[in-house]
Amino acid sequence: MPVTANITWNPVPGSLGTTIEYKKESDLAWTVPTVPTNPTLLNTYPITIDEYTYYLVRLTTIGATCSNSYIIKRIIYNGNQCCPPTYNLSVDGTY
Secondary structure, three states: OEEEEEEEOOOOOOOOOEEEEEEEOOOOOOEOOOOOOOOEOOOEEEEEEEOOOOEEEEEEEOOOOOOOEEEEEEEOOOOOOOOOOOOOOOOOOOO
């Protein structure tokens, strides 16, 4: 089931914005959303992902006086569960 994940980051001071891209971990092609405006000057961006599926999110900082740089993070939305797929929480909730 698709859900909205709000990606949040600390913008690089002096940058001209951040481009957001994402893909399922197993996919080759990156998705570049256009709504809301991308690249953005804000520090949060909503993306639509499927529950219980690993995604990679790439944030690229647009440099004003230097080269663009990026970071890639792995995310998953677990619904109301605290464990990733194939894992179970112990009875006492400690692992």
